[in-house]
Structure formats: C-alpha cells, structure tokens
Amino acid sequence: MDISIYNPKTMGPPLSHYSQVARAEASEMIFIAGQVATDLQGRSVGKGDFETQMKQALENIRLALESADASFANVVTFTTYLVKAEDIANFWRVREALFPKLFPNHAYPPNTLLVVNRLVHEDFLIEIQTIAVR
Numbered sequence: 001m002d003i004s005i006y007n008p009k010t011m012g013p014p015l016s017h018y019s020q021v022a023r024a025e026a027s028e029m030i031f032i033a034g035q036v037a038t039d040l041q042g043r044s045v046g047k048g049d050f051e052t053q054m055k056q057a058l059e060n061i062r063l064a065l066e067s068a069d070a071s072f073a074n075v076v077t078f079t080t081y082l083v084k085a086e087d088i089a090n091f092w093r094v095r096e097a098l099f100p101k102l103f104p105n106h107a108y109p110p111n112t113l114l115v116v117n118r119l120v121h122e123d124f125l126i127e128i129q130t131i132a133v134r
Helices: 050-067 085-102
Strands: 002-006 021-025 029-035 075-082 111-115 126-133
Touching (some): 021 075, 050 085, 085 111
Antiparallel strands (some): 075 126
16 A cells, blocks of 8 residues: 655645645555444434534544554545534634644645535534545
C-alpha cells in the first residue's frame, strides 16, 4: 500500500484539516458506509450534541477500519454530511482537535463536506462515509 496525500503548489490551501489530493496504490479498497452516532446496540448517541455525534461517528469508522485490518492511516477520502450549516464551524473545531491524533503525520485525507436537508433519522447531525485502501 502506498498513499500519498498532498496539496499541489498550483492550488490554493485547503480551508481546514484536509488535503486537496490523495493518490493511492493498493491491492484492496475498503468502502465504509456512512457512519452516524450509534452505539453497539444501534441506539442514537448524543442527541443534539454535535461534538459527541462526530466523535461517535469517527469511533464507528475506527471500528470498521479495524475489522478490515486497517486504521486511519489507510483512509484515502471522507464524504461528510451535515444537517445544519451552523455546524460547519463545529465540524472544523472538532477536526482540529481530533485529526492530529488520528493522523499524526498531519496528512489529512481529502474530505467533501455537504449540508443536506436531513439524514436517515432526525436525531443525527452528521454522517461520515469513508474510503480506505490496504
């Protein structure tokens, strides 16, 4: 597996903790369904609390990656869905706090951020889809 995450000098800097490009050479791709704030029993976690929900979604991604013998180091890209534009600042704040720990080399995978009308359940404030390689 070889992942190169970078910002081309010909492009402007990213707006937050992500990179413009990820290039991966790998033998296996891992597609993780959008993760929301649910616990092991499938119960909603952190109703109304964006930070708690984002942390739980990332924990669910960690568990999914581990099940495929992978880690955050294998992540090539994220697609993130928020239901409130007001949570964009919270999203960036939580990423700023967590991503240096999840990605200690500071090679933050590309992320597409979308604001949508709603997610599968009205309690969910964030959903994160992940693609990784091994």
